[in-house]
Amino acid sequence: MRIGSRTPLPEFERRTVGSWKSGGLLECTDVTAENEDVNSYSFKAYDGTGFDFKPGQHISIRLPLKSGEEYRTFTVCSSPTRGDEITLTVKTNRPDGATAWMRDNIKIGSIFSAVGPTGLFNLIDHPCKKLLLISAGSGITPMMSMLRWLADRQDDLDVTFIHYVKISDEYLFSDELSKIAGEYDPLAFHQISTHRADAEIHGLPTMTQLASLIDVSGHQVFCCGPSGFMDAIKDILLKGGLNPDHYHQESFGSDATKPEVVDENAETLTVKFKDKTFDAKRGETLLSALKKNKVVVPTGCKSGMCGTCQMKLISGKVDMNHQGGLSEQQIDEGYILACCSTLSENISIL
Ligand SMILES: Cc1cc2nc3c(=O)[nH]c(=O)nc-3n(C[C@H](O)[C@H](O)[C@H](O)COP(=O)(O)OP(=O)(O)OC[C@H]3O[C@@H](n4cnc5c(N)ncnc54)[C@H](O)[C@@H]3O)c2cc1C
Ligand code: FES
Incomplete structure (x- = not known):
């Protein structure tokens, strides 16, 4: 299977x-x-x-x-x-x-x-025969869903899971992971202590360390952890020959920490949402315009990655600068992300 x-x-x-x-x-x-x-x-x-x-x-x-x-x-x-x-x-x-x-x-x-x-960071949208999951800290949560699913189905894949923890041997889900590794033969599981020099494999991720565990070519890779960790992993794996289209990461944090500055002198446009119509400024993000008008929009990363803030554009145009939060098919179907779409015309959305 x-x-x-x-x-x-x-x-x-x-x-x-x-x-x-x-x-x-x-x-x-x-x-x-x-x-x-x-x-x-x-x-x-x-x-x-x-x-x-x-x-x-x-x-x-x-x-x-x-x-x-x-x-x-x-x-x-x-x-x-x-x-x-x-x-x-x-x-x-x-x-x-x-x-x-x-x-x-x-x-x-x-x-x-x-x-x-919602979200494109999932195993169904990226089918493969060789799978590498890499996480650090609470970035383990999507990996657990994937591993529980694979183990329940006993999927016949080549699966490697590498999880980084600081020092503790009792990391999140450690008992369940040992059980899954014992019952699901295709899984190779490596836990790496970043701050414990007496562990067999230890330290922050390096090319040599990862190369000692896996030849990454031909794998789909899913990575989740702090942003600096994911940057390092991506850099190492791409230098090691991974096809960039086969690398996927999930960010838990928001990179958009600064409040948005809206140019109040910009042209006034209108946004129609369900039965409400309100004013907004050209160049303002749709999220900002909705928030000002007390429309509560679900958000996660606020930087176009997670897909949480998706809405359907019924008419008009926005300039969307997303970071992989929507698939091409969703974009063709008219979906946009409120957090990274700025207004360039009057629009109507659902
Ligand atoms: C795709 C995705 C998956 C995640 N999965 C997990 C998971 O499995 N387990 C886990 O523990 N965490 C997960 N997170 C992180 C989680 O959503 C929280 O943002 C994080 O735990 C921050 O904690 P807090 O909300 O208590 O912090 P707070 O202090 O309440 O918020 C942190 C700061 O960010 C702002 N902020 C953050 N998110 C929002 C928002 N949605 N709306 C308005 N303001 C916001 C707050 O105003 C505040 O300034 C995930 C995040 C994303 C995007
Ligand atoms: S909040 Fe994550 S894509 Fe908009």
Whole structure:
């Protein structure tokens, strides 16, 4: 069985009828503390349907924060083979942040609205026979969805997973990963301690280190971790002969930290969204124009990578500068990303 062969999935624990495809209400069914900073939250669909998603995709959940309602984006860490529920594994970021709010407030029975699943960082859209997964820290979450899916299906692929941790031997999912590695023969699993010199393989990623583990040619590569880590991995792998089209990465952080400066002297344009029409400035991002008019748009990376803020352009034009957050097919179908599309005409969107 190969990735992308579209062999019908075994039913596993699926007992639901129909699928929650692009959004709805989620009800929390379980909260598990993975360690002192990380919780896993499981959800079922409030309407009783199951979830249809691709391993590696993410959803955005709407949180009633003190500052107002905001979306946050999380990888679905569970496997589509067990689509009755989804699990999000969330690291608490800073004491007053949204993830701390989640830790303190999400209980069994809590209900949230959410959108997705979405994202091109997934195994279905990039079929292959040789697969390399590389992650660091909490970048392990999409890899877990992919590995759980592959292991459940016993897919006959050449799979290598390299996970970097600082020093701890008890990294996230360490027990489950040992179990998967024991039960799923095609998987070669390497855990690398970046800061523990007594480990057999250790240190930050280098060409020599990675070459000692894998010949990367012919692989599809999925990488997730801090941005400096992903830059280093990409550089090493491309220099090592990887086809750039076979490298995929997921960024958890926003590169767009500076507030947008809108030229108030620019030409005024109109944006029509559902039954609302409002003014915006030529050159302003669609996200900024919507936010000013109290339209809450789900966002994740805010830099055109994750695809969370996609909307459909019904008429008019925008200048979109995305970083892989939409496929060519989605663009042909009229989808745009609000975070990286600036207005150049009057537009109507859905
Ligand atoms: C595709 C994707 C997948 C992710 N998967 C995971 C995962 O599996 N596990 C995990 O722990 N984290 C994941 N993240 C990161 C997660 O979404 C949070 O952004 C991160 O945990 C920051 O924590 P916080 O929200 O508590 O921080 P906060 O302090 O609340 O936010 C950090 C800063 O960014 C701003 N900000 C960030 N996101 C938004 C937003 N959507 N809307 C408005 N403002 C925002 C806040 O205003 C603040 O200034 C993922 C992110 C992306 C884009
Ligand atoms: S928020 Fe990630 S693409 Fe717009």
